[in-house]
Amino acid sequence: MMIYSIRLKIAHFYERPAANSRHLIRVLPRTLPGRQSLTTHLLEIDPEPESRTKAMDFFGNTTHSCAHRDQHAEMSIKLSCHVEVYTPPPWQDKSSDVAYLRSTCDALTDLGSTSPLHFLGPSPRLPRNNAIQGFAHDLYAANASAVENVVRIGKALHEAMTFDATATTVDTDAADAFRLRRGVCQDFSHIMILALRSLGVPVGYVSGYLRTLPPSGGVKLEGADAMHAWVRAWCGPEQGWIEYDPTNATLVGTDHVVAGYGRDYSDVSPVRGHLRSSGGQKNTQAVDVAIAG
Incomplete structure (x- = not known):
């Protein structure tokens, strides 16, 4: 068993003061029997909202909604928690x-909410795409198992794509990232979901946290990590759901901590909301995942 200490800070800076804002926050790690357990947590929102509500969405993810009526030049969300991850x-x-x-x-x-049927067809961010479908069908092995096909496509995608944090944004379509052959974990995951769904494999999106290790002899930087994304595929009643990280070409193990399950990013985005403002805004995110103690 591993015990992780996770710290997250998401900050929004407004060019001109904003008001009448409402936000939906999904950053809290899930408790999954036999997989991981959230033991302690503290979620702080600054400035303190006029109202704040905790709930659970359709897919079982914990949500916090908050509202700010008065003007504010910035807003921050800070999470500190401990999670036990089982072998x-x-x-x-x-x-x-x-x-x-x-x-x-x-x-x-x-x-x-756990039915594979929700993860077979198009979803809000993922309409069908012929290029990605062709990529999947070229790799598909009819005589191989579902798991083998999931891993085959994940590895091939990892080899075909280059991780590039400057190539895409949170709003980039999977089709555009695939055409560029560049992107971040969200893009890798969206493309893999489209590829596997085109074969008839139910696949969902996972948001969460990843423990990253420094280079040999290096020092781990505070806040150097970011929220991560990978996929989960249903491989039949005997196998159930498996999780694969195409960004790192690996089956998910104890270095991954689940925060949310959904059909695509739109179901599990860390923060969604609206506000009244006449200027632009800048957002930053910093995450640190370390072994507790």
């Missing part, structure tokens, strides 16, 4: 081939 059981591929997976999905009727 996963030995890995086994128990999945069938993708053709059988598709027939299994056709027979599903459950529409609960």
